[in-house]
Amino acid sequence: MMPTTDQPKTVGFVGLGGMGRRIASRLLAAGVPLVVHNRTPEKVRELEAAGAHVAKSPREVGKQADGGIVFTMTSDAKSQRSVLLGRSGVAQGLLPGGLVVSLSTIAPEESERLSRELHERGLRYVEAPVGGSTEAAEAGGLAIYAAGEPEDVERVRPYLERFSRRVFVFSRVGQGATAKLSVNLLMISYLGVAREALALGEKRGLTREQMLELLLDGSSHSRVLELKAGLLRSRSYQPASFSVELALKDVRLALQAAKTAGLPTRWGKEATQAVRRAVEEGRGKLDFAALADPTLEPPRERPEPPAGPLPPSPPSSPLEGAGEAVGPAEGPGEVG
Ligand SMILES: NC(=O)c1ccc[n+]([C@@H]2O[C@H](COP(=O)([O-])OP(=O)(O)OC[C@H]3O[C@@H](n4cnc5c(N)ncnc54)[C@H](OP(=O)(O)O)[C@@H]3O)[C@@H](O)[C@H]2O)c1
Structure with missing residues (x-):
């Protein structure tokens, strides 16, 4: 069940790559008003057309999320740190008591550090990395590995359930990661x-x-x-x-x-x-x-050929013809 108030509160979402935009779409489709930001603005157009409000920075997302909750789904710890704690980061915009939910896969120690630094600023933190593909995200079939203060996890659970098939809950930040x-x-x-x-x-x-x-x-x-x-x-x-x-x-x-x-x-x-x-x-x-x-396996490593004329072509892979090799690593397979 989504929280029931007459006027649903706006939730923030930063990082609308392959996973983020599918998760955000599900929240939007479930009736959650969203304010979103992505470093590359083109990627927000679809969500904007579906009704999301687009903010010009993560800080603005924090400011405009009157539900006091912001999800982040960027690639790695460095980008998480930048969108959360950077000069135009979410932490600059959220009011005290605001809650960040990090969905990215990052190191447990990085997650603990983010949690500490956000708490020092009067904010709350839940780590909630996800398991599953972009297809699972689209279908609401992700697994979520959530950890944080129990009341914080419960506060975001209704949203997590909108894009997951199962929410695993752990007691300490770092355990989800x-x-x-x-x-x-x-x-x-x-x-x-x-x-x-x-x-x-x-x-x-x-x-x-x-x-x-x-x-x-x-x-x-x-x-x-x-x-x-x-x-x-x-x-x-x-x-x-x-x-x-x-x-x-x-x-x-x-x-x-x-x-x-x-x-x-x-x-x-x-x-x-x-x-x-x-x-x-x-x-x-x-x-x-x-x-x-x-x-797609590369040729088995051989000693460097002596300098001089080009070495002869490597022997054909016995798998050649079994199918078309894809991508820049075309060539004979190691399996020969
Ligand atoms: N794909 C999967 O199946 C899958 C499954 C489970 C977990 N995950 C995890 O989910 C996270 C996101 O994966 P994804 O597949 O959505 O990746 P993605 O499609 O490459 O999207 C990455 C997102 O991070 C943003 N970003 C990267 N660096 C940034 C920076 N320095 N500042 C601001 N934004 C930055 C990108 O913005 P731009 O659009 O501007 O580049 C984009 O929104 C990763 O931690 C991944 O390990 C992925």
Whole structure:
């Protein structure tokens, strides 16, 4: 149930990228008056046409949100800090007692720091990173990992429920971020291993379709592979729902969180290296499903050729012809 007053209060929303604008749309469709801001103004047009009021800065969003609640959904901790605590940040506009809800995936320590600094300014803070794709955001099917003071979480719960299928609640800021990173560490590492399983089958002549069907049957089934099977079939990874770049941010954050906790991360390190390589080779903007596609794997590392005439072309991949390689990393696969 949304809060019931005669005149619903305006809620703020900053950061209207792939996730933010879908979440904001759901709030708007549920009858929540919204005041919004995005660094790149073109991205707010659709919401504006649907009835959102557009503010010229995060500070103005804080000022105009008479419900005293502002959601933020920017890429990372740096941008969160900038839109919240910068010179034209939300904190400059919100009245004391105002509440910030950070939906971004950031490090637990960063979230704790933001919480502390906002509290020092008389503001409240709930971290609420989300699990799920842009499609899930659009359908109201996200998982939310919320943490903060119980009364603050309860204050925002009616809004969270408008775009989620489940709200996990933790008692301490930082635990929501930790929950989110644990989930993504497993999910992203899984795609790395799925790539090896697909490579093995395809090298021995099984088709992509056959491989997907058998990996999705029985105990090897995973939700992420199920959701990404369509992209792996079409071998087309743009536009990205969740990009390889964002996946790299998340596995790095997970590794850092584990390091801070004094925990080893053997598989996580492997996964991070694979994702980092994908970004370095120009696949950062692709959907992270590309991490499971063996035909996008770069050639196995070889010693640097001596200076002089160009080296001969590398041998053809046995997977060539199995499908069209996508993106700038076209070429023979490592699986040969
Ligand atoms: N995509 C997913 O499936 C998914 C799933 C779960 C969680 N997440 C998390 O959700 C967050 C947002 O992801 P997304 O997919 O929506 O990313 P996105 O489409 O790249 O959007 C990023 C948003 O952050 C804004 N931004 C970036 N740097 C900024 C800065 N310095 N100052 C102000 N605004 C800045 C962008 O503004 P501009 O438009 O001006 O660039 C844009 O509104 C990330 O933390 C991500 O890890 C994403």
